[in-house]
Amino acid sequence: MAKYGKRTRAAREAFAGKDNMSIEDAVSLIKANANAKFDETVEIAVNLGVDPRHADQMVRGVVGLPNGTGKTVRVAVFARGPKAEEAQAAGADIVGAEDLMETIQGGTIEFDRCIATPDMMPVVGRLGKILGPRNLMPNPKVGTVTMDVAEAVKNAKGGEVQFKVEKAGVVHAGVGKASFDAAKLTENIRAFIGAVSRAKPAGAKGTYMKKIALSSTMGPGVSIDVASATAE
Incomplete structure (x- = not known):
């Protein structure tokens, strides 16, 4: 049997028997037990009734969290000429073309979001096997x-979150930090759930959202009442 530290045992006891909570109650519970030595990320996982192996059941999208993620996002932009200058002026961390492609092929990936102008996609396309799995x-x-690379950079830096269903039918993302005000975390969570709900594919049959769970980076998870979480 695994032995847990004092902090972990206390958190597990606090979460024991608590399921199908409201978002507000779950956020309060998570915040009260996020006691790591760093500002933990609050993470959401949504189990969907889809099979992403079928194209008409793929779920992907983007949502701007109203209160940001609390994370510094490093942005790389593939662009040339005026568009490269526009990206730099907007705050992109890395801007390039073939030189950036060669850097990535060499194994250096120092960014969290990659943006490209349409004319750069033949270059970016060579990186599919590297960037795709990530x-x-x-x-x-x-987007x-x-x-409009300036707007894309601004959105990426300002709390925009991309999501894509995994093979097991799960969508997950960070929706803020444990240090966030509870109301702001709740607002972010509702925005994310709403975006996933609106991304329901035509091929989805039966129950779309099966389970929603919240956790902090180092803490246990707690399930959210799906009906109340998806109510407008």
């Missing part, structure tokens, strides 16, 4: 292939 591949469906 969910970093620019995609017009989530990361665009001519």
